[in-house]
Amino acid sequence: MLNINKIHHIAIICSDYEVSKHFYTKILGFEIVAETFREARDSYKLDLAVNGIYAIELFSFPNPPKRTSRPEASGLRHLAFEVNDIKATERYLKDNDLNPEPIRIDEFTGKKFTFIADPNDLPIEFYEA
Template sequence: MLQLNKVHHIAIICSDYEKSKHFYTEILGLKAIQEIYREERDSYKLDLALNGEYIVELFSFPNPSERPSRPEACGLRHLAFEVNDIEQTRNFLIKNNISSETIRIDEFTAKRFFFIADPDDLPIEFYEI
């Protein structure tokens, strides 16, 4: 039987590297652990960590194609972050000019959650533990 240890990372391709870099590091608070410019691809790769764990690769490529639809396109649906205080998280994002859905309750777990969008309109969920 295959044995998986954990999710190693999630790769995200952005359309505006500086805008996305600011969002993921300054708004979400992920820590940049390595940034590489790949001249042959005219592409940046930024490795980001959460609480010391490498979790996101942020890529830039010239003229990436757009996501077909949101959020029900085939493929990765959304990125979710666990938080301790859902209201505090939502208020912080709103104060930083990030549009937010209202807080909802998961009908199966009774936990609270909400969604925002990153600079490329990729859905990001915050889920209260």
């Protein structure tokens, strides 16, 4: 059996680097740990942290293929971030024109959650603690 400690990071390939960088840093509030331009690949790599914990690697590549999001396809389904107040989160998302889905209740836990799409149509879930 492997001895895995935790999830180390999530890698996301974006279609528009500046738009995605703005979304993850200015809208969601992730902190920039490092930003590197890889000339040989004509690609940026942006390392991001949430509350000081390394979480996301954001990559840019020239002309990446569009992500299949709906109907749901195999592979990564969505990213989920824990929040303390789902109603306050919903207001913030609406104030930033992110069009959150109606708040739903998880039938198994009774917790509230909502979804938006990131600039690359990756589903992002906000799940109330």
